[in-house]
Amino acid sequence: MCSKELPANQLASAQARRFVREVLTGRLPSTATPPGQDPIPAPGTVPQGLVDNAVLLVSELVTNAVVYAGTDIDVVCRLERHPNAGVAVVVEVADRHPSRGVRGAADARHGEPGYGLQLVSALSQAWGVTYRRSEKRVWFRLETSSVEPGLAKESAPARTGETGVPGTAQAVPGDVRPPEQPVRSHGYAAEWVDRSGPSFLAETSELLAGQLDQAMVAALAAQLLVPRLADWCGIWLRTQGRGLQLSRVWHVDERRIVPLREELERMPPSAEIRAGGTPWPWPESGGADRAGGSAFAFPLTVRDTDVGVLLLGRTGQLQMTDAVVRMVDDVARRVAQAVYTARQYARQTSISVALQRRQLPTTLARIAGIDSAIVYEPHGEGQTVGGDFYDIFPKGEGRWCFLLGDVQGKDPEAMSVTGLARHLVRLLAREGHGVESVLDRLNTAMAEESAEALTADGEQAATRFLSLLYGELAVEPGVAGARCRVASAGHPPPLHLFTDGRVEPACEPRMLLGIDEGAEFRASAFDLAPGETLLCVTDGVTERRRGNWQLDDDDGLADVLRQGMGLGAKALAEHVRRAAHDFGTGPVEDDLSVLVLQAPAVDAPTRLAPKLPPRA
Numbered sequence: 001m002c003s004k005e006l007p008a009n010q011l012a013s014a015q016a017r018r019f020v021r022e023v024l025t026g027r028l029p030s031t032a033t034p035p036g037q038d039p040i041p042a043p044g045t046v047p048q049g050l051v052d053n054a055v056l057l058v059s060e061l062v063t064n065a066v067v068y069a070g071t072d073i074d075v076v077c078r079l080e081r082h083p084n085a086g087v088a089v090v091v092e093v094a095d096r097h098p099s100r101g102v103r104g105a106a107d108a109r110h111g112e113p114g115y116g117l118q119l120v121s122a123l124s125q126a127w128g129v130t131y132r133r134s135e136k137r138v139w140f141r142l143e144t145s146s147v148e149p150g151l152a153k154e155s156a157p158a159r160t161g162e163t164g165v166p167g168t169a170q171a172v173p174g175d176v177r178p179p180e181q182p183v184r185s186h187g188y189a190a191e192w193v194d195r196s197g198p199s200f201l202a203e204t205s206e207l208l209a210g211q212l213d214q215a216m217v218a219a220l221a222a223q224l225l226v227p228r229l230a231d232w233c234g235i236w237l238r239t240q241g242r243g244l245q246l247s248r249v250w251h252v253d254e255r256r257i258v259p260l261r262e263e264l265e266r267m268p269p270s271a272e273i274r275a276g277g278t279p280w281p282w283p284e285s286g287g288a289d290r291a292g293g294s295a296f297a298f299p300l301t302v303r304d305t306d307v308g309v310l311l312l313g314r315t316g317q318l319q320m321t322d323a324v325v326r327m328v329d330d331v332a333r334r335v336a337q338a339v340y341t342a343r344q345y346a347r348q349t350s351i352s353v354a355l356q357r358r359q360l361p362t363t364l365a366r367i368a369g370i371d372s373a374i375v376y377e378p379h380g381e382g383q384t385v386g387g388d389f390y391d392i393f394p395k396g397e398g399r400w401c402f403l404l405g406d407v408q409g410k411d412p413e414a415m416s417v418t419g420l421a422r423h424l425v426r427l428l429a430r431e432g433h434g435v436e437s438v439l440d441r442l443n444t445a446m447a448e449e450s451a452e453a454l455t456a457d458g459e460q461a462a463t464r465f466l467s468l469l470y471g472e473l474a475v476e477p478g479v480a481g482a483r484c485r486v487a488s489a490g491h492p493p494p495l496h497l498f499t500d501g502r503v504e505p506a507c508e509p510r511m512l513l514g515i516d517e518g519a520e521f522r523a524s525a526f527d528l529a530p531g532e533t534l535l536c537v538t539d540g541v542t543e544r545r546r547g548n549w550q551l552d553d554d555d556g557l558a559d560v561l562r563q564g565m566g567l568g569a570k571a572l573a574e575h576v577r578r579a580a581h582d583f584g585t586g587p588v589e590d591d592l593s594v595l596v597l598q599a600p601a602v603d604a605p606t607r608l609a610p611k612l613p614p615r616a
Contacts, residue, residue: 001078008066008073008095016062016075017055020091023077024051046079046087050142053123054089056223060119061093061138069095069136086144088125094137118220122207193229193327200228201330208338212345215247217338221310221331222250229328230312232256232288234264237300237308237339244268244309251288260288269309273299276325280311289315298328300336307339360422364392367400367597369475370482370528371569375577375594379540388538388591389418393426398475401429404536404595405468406491417464420449421513425470435472435487439513439521442468443489446514466513467491469536473528473597480530481599487523489513492542492552495561496526497533499601503558506534531601533572535561540590541580551583569596 004019006012021027024046058075065073076092120127120140127140204224211217218235225233232251236244246268249261263283271278277296282288288295295313299306310332364374374390387407395401403425407417424445428438450464471486471494486494490512493505507524528534535557542552551557557576564575573596580592 001076003074003076006062006073006075008070010066012066012073013059013062016058016073016093019075020058020077021051021055024054024079024089046089047144050087050089050144053142054091057120057123057140057142058091058093061091061140064138065093065095069097071096074135088141088143090139090141092137092139094135096135118207118211118216119223122203193321193323197323197327200224201327201334204331205334208334209341211338212342214339214342214346217335217342218248221335221338222248225312225331226250227252229324229331231293231314232260233313234260234311235300235308235335236269236311238306247308256288263288264311269297269311273297273309275299275301275329277328280313282313288313291315296328298332300332300339302333302336302340305340307336307343310335360389360418361391361393365394365400367392367473367475367482368398368477369480369599370400370473371596371598371600372402373569373573373594373596375573375592377540377577377588377592379588379591387418388540388593389422390593390595391422391426393429395429395472398477400473400475401425401471402473402536402595402597403468403470404491404538404593405466406538406540406591406593408465417446417449417466421446421466421468425468429472435470435485435523436521438470439468439487439489442466443511443513443519443521444517447517450514464514465490467539468513469494471523481532482528483525484528484534484597485523485525486534487521489519489521492537492539492557494534494536495558496528497535497561497565499529499531501562501565503555503561528597528599530599532599533561533569534597535572535576536595536597537576538591538593540588540592541576541594543590544580544583544588544592546584551580556583568600569598572596572598 002019002023004015006015026045054077058077062073062075065071072095074092074094076090076094078090080088080090120138123142124140125143127138130137130139204221207220207224208217211220214237218237222233222235231253233249234246235248237247239245246261246265249257249264251257251260260283267281267283275298277298280295280297282292282295284290293313293315295311298310298312300308300310310328312328360376364372366372372392374392376388376390378388388405389407390402390404392400392402403422405418405421407421421442424442425438428441433441446464446466467488467490469486469488469491471484474483484506486507488494488507488509490509493507493509496504496506498504506526508522510521511519513519537557542550542557544551551560560576560579561572564572567575573594576594576596577592581588
């Protein structure tokens with residue numbers, strides 16, 4: 001095992017690459033191996049493909065640590081030998097900021113995201129993240145079987161003079177290839193395609209198929225193609241209204257990425273690009289290679305749709321044999337399909353978000369003399385709206401209405417019901433209906449809607465239940481506090497916090513809406529005096545679990561509210577949200593909503609929320 005400590009600066013990635021390469025090729029100086037650690041491997045012990053993959057992955061992880069942790073970094077590299085598995089390489093990258101999660105890295109100049117974890121997942125046999133009190137350690141394991149013959153880089157030229165973060169160019173004197181890294185023959189691509197092409201295509205398809213971000217697709221494709229099929233690569237993607245935009249540039253010599261990008265941006269594709277490769281003028285100013293070479297452009301086309309252009313270049317004369325052309329065309333089709341799929345996903349997501357925005361109010365009304373706050377977390381991934389919904393709106397004549405509801409389910413059908421219920425409540429309230437009348441009519445509408453709803457197959461749709469907390473606040477000018485009327489239709493009752501620390505339910509829950517058209521609802525009336533608080537939550541809070549316990553068992557929510565005495569409305573809502581998250585050990589499995597209404601006390605100071613003690 002060999003280890004190296006690196007400072008968190010732009011040189012860290014290059015130093016890590018050099019360190020790992022020297023360890024695995026047996027060229028690490030003897031002084032770099034601390035006493036008591038395993039000796040470095042003899043030259044030739046580790047296959048070249050394994051070395052190149054380890055160098056690529058450690059570069060991504062160190063860059064990630066530099067960008068997002070910003071602390072000193074430890075890199076550990078060790079060999080493991082097993083009778084049946086052959087040689088295995090384990091590399092660990094540790095930083096001193098365990099509270100920050102592992103993310104993709106970013107290019108310092110262009111803000112291009114890095115995709116270290118996707119590459120780690122694709123290339124390694126195993127990987128993971130270990131959190132300790134004082135550090136976060138990301139590790140991966142590569143075995144001999146993981147580089148033959150799939151995505152391994154075979155005899156890739158070493159990156160020389162490595163001094164920068166991937167994707168940036170650094171002026172380093174001496175662009176000389178190390179003597180132990182021979183220049184590849186012009187027929188390298190053809191030889192590699194014949195030997196490893198089918199496996200490469202299969203793994204490329206698997207890696208690109210799961211990507212739903214077109215920029216990520218371009219980034220992964222570029223790093224897969226260089227240096228296997230080319231020394232450098234450029235990918236343009238066609239955008240609506242702006243034509244072709246250069247999405248990604250990659251070069252085997254990272255110092256040339258920025259100048260190559262600048263050159264390619266000045267010479268975007270203009271003529272028609274044909275399948276099978278269209279010759280492309282070699283960039284002359286040195287971004288590619290002043291020695292010259294050959295470049296070919298391939299169309300990115302899927303379903304008769306042109307999504308962009310793929311450009312590959314290699315120093316010297318690239319042998320475009322039939323096998324190489326077929327390989328690149330196949331890769332181009334896979335890239336195009338992945339880009340097309342990512343765009344379809346992005347379009348559907350955009351439509352979904354636009355529709356979801358209509359389900360909840362864009363702003364909440366400010367109630368004169370009352371502080372209010374809402375915390376809302378939909379459970380569904382990628383959703384801005386779930387089954388929970390809320391609203392605060394004026395009724396007129398010094399009255400304001402508030403509601404907090406929860407529709408059964410978390411699918412799009414549930415979201416459609418939230419919009420129906422919220423808008424119908426507003427309409428009924430502004431027509432002059434009181435609390436009980438609004439719930440009566442909404443209950444009838446929900447029951448009728450359920451009876452008439454059909455599935456896509458024409459079958460009777462399942463009944464949708466709705467719980468709702470609905471109330472009115474009456475505020476008189478110049479009078480502190482408010483008069484409140486509130487009713488619960490199958491919803492967790494709101495909690496009334498008094499100035500002396502008492503907590504009482506503000507009403508009794510009645511039947512859920514949409515079950516029985518004949519259900520009756522009753523509202524409770526009370527004064528919300530200065531310094532008092534009304535807390536309304538959905539069952540995502542009260543039913544948050546820890547083993548067999550729920551947060552609201554033994555009046556747990558009342559304890560949480562009581563411990564937040566003295567907080568303002570926004571701080572109290574956040575205090576309850578944090579308590580719900582901290583109560584359970586796993587992820588939140590339901591929509592989570594918190595509504596706070598507070599009559600401020602005169603000249604009352606605020607304080608920070610206390611740390612909640614664990615509940616048995």
